[in-house]
Each structure stands twice: as C-alpha cells, then as structure tokens.
Amino acid sequence: MNSITRRGALIAGALLPAAPALAQGEWPAKPVRIVVPFPPGGLVDLLARSVSQSLTTKFGHPFVVENRGGAGGNIGADVVAKAPPDGYTIMAGSLGPLAVNQYIYPSMPYDTNTAFAPIVLLATTPKVLCCANARPWQSVAALIAEAKARPGQLTAGSAGSGSSLHFALELFKEATGTNIQHVPYRGAAPAVTDLVAGNIDFVIDNVPNILAQIRGRSVRPLATPSTQRLAQLPDVPTMAEAGMPNFVFGTAFGMAAPAGTSPDICRRIAEAVTEALRDPTIGGRLTEIGAVLGGGTPDDFARAIAREKETLEPVIRRAGIRAD
Missing domain, CATH: 3.40.190.10 (Periplasmic binding protein-like II)
Known part of the structure; x- marks a missing residue:
C-alpha cells in the first residue's frame, strides 16, 4: 500500500465509529439488581417481581429482585444510594426511604434529597x-x-x-x-x-x-380517601361523598437509581415498566388486589416524591411522629 492510500485508509478509519467504545456503552450488558428494601411478600415486593420478568424479556438480561429489609426501608435504600450509578442496581420501594423517612428517623445513612435519581411510579x-x-x-x-x-x-x-x-x-x-x-x-x-x-x-x-x-x-x-370510588369496592363511598372533600391520601411505590445514573437508562426503564403495567396479565392482577397502576416518566415520579414531602413533612412535625 503506497503512502497516499495508507494515509487515506487511516483517515477513513478515524472517521468510522469506534466499535469497542459502543460496546462498552451498551446497557444492559449483565444482570440488573432490583433492591426491595422490605421483606418478601409485601405489596412492593409483588410489584417488583411483577415487572422484573417483563424487564428481563425486554432487555435480554435478568432483572433480579433482592430483598434487603430493615429500618423502614433505609437499609436497602442505602445499598442502592451507595451503589455505582451504572444502571445495574436500582430500587423498588415506597416513598418512605425516598421522601419522608428523613423526617421521622433521628439520623439517615444517606441524603434523601440528593442520593437518588427517580425512575418511575409503579403504583399507588x-x-x-x-x-x-x-x-x-x-x-x-x-x-x-x-x-x-x-x-x-x-x-x-x-x-x-x-x-x-x-x-x-x-x-x-x-x-x-x-x-x-x-x-x-x-x-x-x-x-x-x-x-x-x-x-x-x-x-x-x-x-x-x-x-x-x-x-x-x-x-x-x-x-375511601380516594378521588373516586374504587373498582374493588364500588359500594363504598369516597371521603368526599362522606362529607370530607379534601381528604385524599394513598401510598405510592416506585423505582429509583443511584444519583448520577444516566438519564437515558432511567428513561428506558421507565418506558419498559409503563409498558409492563399496561399488559393485561400483569396490570389486571395488580388491579384486582387494589393497586392503581402507575407508569410515566422520571419527571412524573420526581413530582410525586415532591408532593409526598410537601404533604407529610408538616403533619409529621406537628404530630411529633418518630419511627419505632
């Protein structure tokens, strides 16, 4: 190969995408851990396991549920907060460790306001x-x-x-x-x-x-302190119908990742979870036991966390609530 041809080949090669770099940037390339910061058998555990198989099918790598209960969810949440922000450790939990535990525990192992990247609302x-x-x-x-x-x-x-x-x-x-x-x-x-x-x-x-x-x-x-009568309890009035129009309250569950996790990864998980919840088999089973299905974007879930803090922090303060 003469020098001109060789130089042209080098320039052309430099302009082509670097295949190894692309391979390193692919996600997921190995199993993903879903930490549930509560014992097995509860609703959040059921939610996590209900969507994990769909995520496994969608992304081609196992999404494995791991229960790490204790301290109102703080122990498992701390595992996630301190994990590398690479998309391979995420949490499925209530809004306790994501929003309000900071107001009821005398000390926290992580900073609630900076430790996590919201992913998606699973259900309320x-x-x-x-x-x-x-x-x-x-x-x-x-x-x-x-x-x-x-x-x-x-x-x-x-x-x-x-x-x-x-x-x-x-x-x-x-x-x-x-x-x-x-x-x-x-x-x-x-x-x-x-x-x-x-x-x-x-x-x-x-x-x-x-x-x-x-x-x-x-x-x-x-x-029921809900905005409308529940399909599971159609004969039970709402609090508004019972004369308390401003009393609406439920429990929210969602997924979060360590702060710094790629927004693209969070978005892809959110889209896949939303799709799984719309599946009649998964969604129907969860609806039957009384869950109101979630889904949506990371920004949607971030707003839900903010609302939880805004609603409960003053109540906790006035009532002097402390964790057991």
Whole structure:
C-alpha cells in the first residue's frame, strides 16, 4: 500500500465509529439488581417481581429482585444510594426511604434529597377506613361524632409509628379536629387481626391489606380517601361523598437509581415498566388486589416524591411522629 492510500485508509478509519467504545456503552450488558428494601411478600415486593420478568424479556438480561429489609426501608435504600450509578442496581420501594423517612428517623445513612435519581411510579394503593363490626357506626360522620363526644377514647391501629397508616390517621385527625388514640403495631396484619377481634375501633389501611376481610364481611368499610370510588369496592363511598372533600391520601411505590445514573437508562426503564403495567396479565392482577397502576416518566415520579414531602413533612412535625 503506497503512502497516499495508507494515509487515506487511516483517515477513513478515524472517521468510522469506534466499535469497542459502543460496546462498552451498551446497557444492559449483565444482570440488573432490583433492591426491595422490605421483606418478601409485601405489596412492593409483588410489584417488583411483577415487572422484573417483563424487564428481563425486554432487555435480554435478568432483572433480579433482592430483598434487603430493615429500618423502614433505609437499609436497602442505602445499598442502592451507595451503589455505582451504572444502571445495574436500582430500587423498588415506597416513598418512605425516598421522601419522608428523613423526617421521622433521628439520623439517615444517606441524603434523601440528593442520593437518588427517580425512575418511575409503579403504583399507588388507595386506603380505606374500616371499623370493627362490633362498633355501631355505619358512616364516617357517625364515627367522627363519636370521636368528638369521647375525645381520646377511640382507638385506631396502624402498621407502626411513621407508617403510611399512621400518617393517614394523623391527617384524618387534623381534618376532623378529633383526638383519637393511635395504637401502633408491628405491621398492618396484626392491626387488622385486632380490628376483626374488636380490640380497636378502626384503621385506615391500604386496600390490598384488608380487602379479604372486607369481602369476608369481618370488618365494615366506611369510606375511601380516594378521588373516586374504587373498582374493588364500588359500594363504598369516597371521603368526599362522606362529607370530607379534601381528604385524599394513598401510598405510592416506585423505582429509583443511584444519583448520577444516566438519564437515558432511567428513561428506558421507565418506558419498559409503563409498558409492563399496561399488559393485561400483569396490570389486571395488580388491579384486582387494589393497586392503581402507575407508569410515566422520571419527571412524573420526581413530582410525586415532591408532593409526598410537601404533604407529610408538616403533619409529621406537628404530630411529633418518630419511627419505632
């Protein structure tokens, strides 16, 4: 090859894309870990596992769910916060570790406001106010009247101090001007068990946690703090219909990555999750147990996190809520 031809070949080669660089930039090139910062069997675990197979199929590499529970989600969230921002470790969790735990824990292992890149809203779970069958109230108005007539004597259970059920109760107390005794349990299940037994007066629980007891008529649903009646509970009025137009509250779950993760990776995951949630098999199963399906963009989820902080921080401060 003469010098002119050789020089031309070198110039042409320089203008071509560098194949090794492209290969290094491809994502995913190996399995992706989805950390669920709660024990197996809960709703967020179900959500993560429901979309993981679709993500595996979509991207051609396994998306593996790993449960790392403890400290209200902070332990698992810290694993994600400190992981390399390369798209191979993401979190599926509630908005506790992403938004409000910073207000109820005396110290945090990461900076909530800077540690994560929001990806996508997975779902929200509407709540329902249920009273014990042993109580006479047939409406929210009757319950409120009783609470005002006997301040500090009615009891409401929650999944623990700083749980979303506790937040719902405090919002209800503020909205109604009532003094109701909070009874924290270690999880929603024992609270529901005591409600069925008549040991407490009512709970404001996530629909999936208590739907079986409602359908079995072992508790009495009075109203849902949702914008419209729920498909799973069509005969139960909303709080607005019950005379409380401004009481709307649910629990949100979503996915996030370590801060600094490529926006393109976050966007691709968000699009794939949205597509999975629209699948009739996946979406239908989640809807049946009481979830309101999410989806959307990383910016949409960022706004949901901001709303959670704005709504709950003043309530937590006024009520003096601290984690168990």
